[in-house]
Amino acid sequence: MAEAEIAKKSKKERLKEYLKDWTPYRFQRYYTFIAVTVFSLIIPWIKINGAHFFLLNFDNKQIHMFFTKFDMQELYMMPFLLIFGFLGVFFLTTLAGRIWCGWLCPQTIFRIIYRDLLETKLLGIRRSIQNKQPEPKGQFGKKSVAFIIWSILSFIAAANFVWFFVPPEDFFQYIQNPSEHGVMMGTIITLALFLIYDVVKLKEDFCIYVCPYARVQSVMYDEETIQTIYNTHRGGHIYDHDQQTKLANTQKELLATDDSSECTYCDACVRVCPTHIDIKAGTQLECINCLECADACTEVMGALGKESLITWTSYSAVEEERKPKFLRFRTIAYGVALVLSLLGLFWMGSTKEYMLLNINRTTQLYKIKDEGQRVTNAYTFLFQNTENEDHKYYFEIVGHDDIKIERPAKAFKLRAGTKSKKVVVLSTTQVLSKDTKKDTPIPITIKAYAIEDKVKITVQRNTTFVYPRYDILQEHQK
Numbered sequence: 001m002a003e004a005e006i007a008k009k010s011k012k013e014r015l016k017e018y019l020k021d022w023t024p025y026r027f028q029r030y031y032t033f034i035a036v037t038v039f040s041l042i043i044p045w046i047k048i049n050g051a052h053f054f055l056l057n058f059d060n061k062q063i064h065m066f067f068t069k070f071d072m073q074e075l076y077m078m079p080f081l082l083i084f085g086f087l088g089v090f091f092l093t094t095l096a097g098r099i100w101c102g103w104l105c106p107q108t109i110f111r112i113i114y115r116d117l118l119e120t121k122l123l124g125i126r127r128s129i130q131n132k133q134p135e136p137k138g139q140f141g142k143k144s145v146a147f148i149i150w151s152i153l154s155f156i157a158a159a160n161f162v163w164f165f166v167p168p169e170d171f172f173q174y175i176q177n178p179s180e181h182g183v184m185m186g187t188i189i190t191l192a193l194f195l196i197y198d199v200v201k202l203k204e205d206f207c208i209y210v211c212p213y214a215r216v217q218s219v220m221y222d223e224e225t226i227q228t229i230y231n232t233h234r235g236g237h238i239y240d241h242d243q244q245t246k247l248a249n250t251q252k253e254l255l256a257t258d259d260s261s262e263c264t265y266c267d268a269c270v271r272v273c274p275t276h277i278d279i280k281a282g283t284q285l286e287c288i289n290c291l292e293c294a295d296a297c298t299e300v301m302g303a304l305g306k307e308s309l310i311t312w313t314s315y316s317a318v319e320e321e322r323k324p325k326f327l328r329f330r331t332i333a334y335g336v337a338l339v340l341s342l343l344g345l346f347w348m349g350s351t352k353e354y355m356l357l358n359i360n361r362t363t364q365l366y367k368i369k370d371e372g373q374r375v376t377n378a379y380t381f382l383f384q385n386t387e388n389e390d391h392k393y394y395f396e397i398v399g400h401d402d403i404k405i406e407r408p409a410k411a412f413k414l415r416a417g418t419k420s421k422k423v424v425v426l427s428t429t430q431v432l433s434k435d436t437k438k439d440t441p442i443p444i445t446i447k448a449y450a451i452e453d454k455v456k457i458t459v460q461r462n463t464t465f466v467y468p469r470y471d472i473l474q475e476h477q478k
């Protein structure tokens with residue numbers, strides 16, 4: 001549109017026209033916050049086949065992941081889970097900088113609820129969400145109301161966190177006897193008190209001084225990492241390279257150094273910043289990638305019929321005036337490693353055993369009985385029913401018709417989630433070896449199963465049946 005034509009329209013009209021298809025990042029983030037909050041509140045309540053989406057249950061020594069239960073003994077999955085978690089953080093940070101901080105982190109969500117929703121929109125303690133700089137003075141009554149509402153929400157958030165360790169079905173029983181569940185109650189109270197202090201007093205200082213992710217994320221950046229960036233080529237150089245020295249303090253001074261500088265020096269981007277920084281000085285540790293400054297500048301520049309000077313892009317993209325590159329060696333490498341670790345996780349998950357069995361031999365190698373006609377070996381089998389239902393268990397010896405089960409003579413019942421030790425005696429009346437120099441260990445495979453579902457609830461374990469020296473056996477037969 002010609003400059004003269006733009007100038008004829010009112011600021012509001014120009015803004016409306018220019019931004020007709022624009023959804024501020026702020027709203028996009030609010031939708032994401034609602035989705036994250038609803039997900040966190042609802043997911044602990046959802047169970048499929050008795051298993052939660054994620055639960056680290058110390059009471060029952062179980063981990064639930066993706067609606068599958070794992071016993072603590074099945075912790076072989078953990079390395080894959082940790083690798084997946086770390087790679088996920090590396091991948092996300094290299095690709096999109098601190099997207100976690102601005103879009104998903106509970107700290108950011110809590111601060112938006114407290115500062116923008118409670119203090120500004122509901123109670124009017126702050127004048128506008130467009131200006132987060134001045135700390136409101138006085139208004140003790142309204143501040144107390146905000147504090148009380150936030151305290152209640154903190155206890156709900158703390159309880160929600162605990163539901164990933166104590167499932168809601170147990171939580172609401174335990175909470176009726178708080179004295180018997182001191183650890184759970186202590187965790188909720190400590191966490192809630194911390195959330196109150198953090199959100200009301202510490203504020204964004206948590207992101208700047210406490211959060212370790214803020215410290216390490218910059219080493220994962222490269223020139224193509226997406227960040228909140230002020231375009232100095234269009235806006236003009238307001239700060240020197242060291243980000244400390246201000247080169248221009250007014251628009252006039254800015255235009256004096258370069259008359260093509262587009263920044264209006266309105267400082268809307270500074271007023272809206274929750275961490276109180278000026279993005280025009282370049283990337284800073286304090287920037288949580290909330291993009292509020294990009295929204296502010298979009299409105300200011302939009303009224304002039306121009307694009308925002310602050311965008312979510314990469315440094316290389318700004319320098320070369322192009323779109324950011326998402327596919328590059330680092331992101332592809334992290335992406336591949338992420339997929340591999342996910343496949344590893346699924347593979348480990350698919351080899352999950354629905355019962356557990358440990359086999360230990362007793363100290364006595366064998367017994368010779370019936371005047372050398374029968375040899376027995378004794379074992380201790382530790383069975384564990386890791387399922388939610390009671391089952392009857394038994395076992396067989398695979399591929400060895402010459403070895404029989406003497407004890408236990410029949411299947412036995414194990415209640416859901418319980419263990420049982422069984423003394424097992426195997427015997428043979430056949431000649432399995434004629435070695436007269438040493439005992440012969442014969443490898444055998446035990447297949448144990450639940451009678452109700454032999455296909456799914458089954459495990460195989462290898463052990464040995466020790467057959468005595470043949471000359472010793474013959475002595476017993478004389």
Ligand code: SF4
Pocket residue numbers: 228269272273274275276277278279286287288289290291292293294
């Ligand atoms: S500079 Fe401030 S407003 Fe802009 S993205 Fe960073 S934290 Fe948010």
Ligand code: SF4
Pocket residue numbers: 230235262263264265266267268269270280296297300301309310
């Ligand atoms: S909002 Fe845009 S125009 Fe205003 S000071 Fe910030 S960068 Fe410059």
